[in-house]
Amino acid sequence: MKTLLPTSIAGSLPKPAWLAQPETLWSPWKLPEDELAEGKLDALRLAVQNQLLSGIDIVSDGEQSRQHFVTTFIEHLNGVDFEKRKTVKIRNRYDASVPVVVDAVTRPEAVFVKDAKFLRQLTSQPIKWALPGPMTMIDTLYDDHYKSREALAWEFAKILNQEAKELxxxxxxxxQFDEPAFNVFFDEVNDWGIAALERAVEGLKCETAVHICYGYGIKANTEWKKTLGDEWRQYESVFPKLQKSSIDIVSLECQNSRVPMDLIELIRGKKVMVGAIDVATSTIETPQEVAHTLRNALKFVDADKLYPSTNCGMTPLSRRIAAGKMQALSAGAAIVRGELA
Known part of the structure; x- marks a missing residue:
């Protein structure tokens, strides 16, 4: 029987201290090269165990084998020079030194498929895998080859489709395709961003999701949020077109955010992954707080289409806090499940 209100995490979990520096984004690996592959799989196994112990229904890898949700995928592609770097403004918010696209981008081999097979062996529960979306990928690079954001996004969409089919x-x-850039470049999203995303999911029979958040709980993001006013209506710009798209699930940020819940009405008919856990604070939600967020969401989405989740990834948090938040998510979903029954 299918679980009602199946819980999942949006993306990353904190890595063990022996693998990478805790509570740090883009943290370098601590293990030597000959031990690293096995270490990453050990961490993946722990991430799965932590999710299962916390009562998470749809299990993921917690992104244990990637330093960064975008660049780790790009590192495996041809046509991008990681030695040659340029500074760009990421999502119009903060400067970052990024690799340069110097030639046609291609994918010589699968990037995450081996890890996904390993994850599949570890649990009989449904599993989810996150990939960066085409628009967010181009926003994390300097393009010296295509000279067109749209053209580069289209090439990435084709590559992502190859990877997705193997996954x-x-x-x-x-x-799940992570597209935080959808919250920033509204015209581009509607002109070609959603079309590029649909190219990435072409021909897939499994469920597809797009995750659109306001970012990790890092200073640049929290400062940006302060400028957004009392109501965050970014989703209003992209939801109408997403509602008509072939994407099955839309993942959005709701807990402690100023996103008006009624915006979910704009994607009526889609499954909705509702962020009911705030990843920008170390305060662990109570199950009652999670339940309150889910009840509010149920005014705008049918119960069989509601997927309780986290707002975003939890890499910058401690492992103890992340575990507490996952437990709160499961317990809050259980409260609402009981009410619906």
Whole structure:
């Protein structure tokens, strides 16, 4: 029988201290090269165990084998020079030194498929895998080859589609594309961003999701949020077109954010992954707080289409806090499940 209100995490979990520096984004690996591959799989196994112990229904890898949700994928592609770097403004918010696209981008081999097969062996529960979306990928690079954001996004969409098809074949039930850039470049999203995303999911039979958040709880993001006013209506710009798209699930940020819940009405008919855990604070939500967020969401989405989740990834948090937040998510979903029954 299908679980009502199946819980999942949006993306990353904190890595063990022996693998990478805790509570740090983009933290370098601590293990030597000959031990690293095995260490990453050990961390993945722990991430799965932590999710299962916390009562999470749809299990993911917690992004244990990637330093960064975008660049780790790009590192495996041809046409991008990581030695040659340029400074760009990421999502119009903060400067970052990024690699340069110097030639046609291609994917010589699968990037995450081996890890996904390993994840599939660890649990009989549904599994989800996150990939960066095409628009967020181009926003994390300097393009010296295509000279067109749209053209580069389209090439990435084709590459992502190849990867997604192999992930599906490896037994992944939900493939999620992370598109925080959708909250910034509204005209581009509607002109070609959603079309590029649909190219990435072309021909897939598994469920597909797009995750659109306001970012990790880092200073640049929290400062940006302060400028957004009393109501965050960014989703209003992209939801109408997403509602008509072939994407199955839309993942959005709701806990402690100023996103008006009624914006979910704009994606009526889609499954909605509702962020009911705030990743920008170390305060662990109570199950009652999670339940309150889910009840509010249920005014705008049918119960069989509501997927309780976290706002974003939890890499910058401690492992203890992340575990507490996952437990709160499960307990809050259980409260609402009981009420619906």
């Amino acid at each position: 599906e074949a490896a037994g992944v039930d939900i493939i």
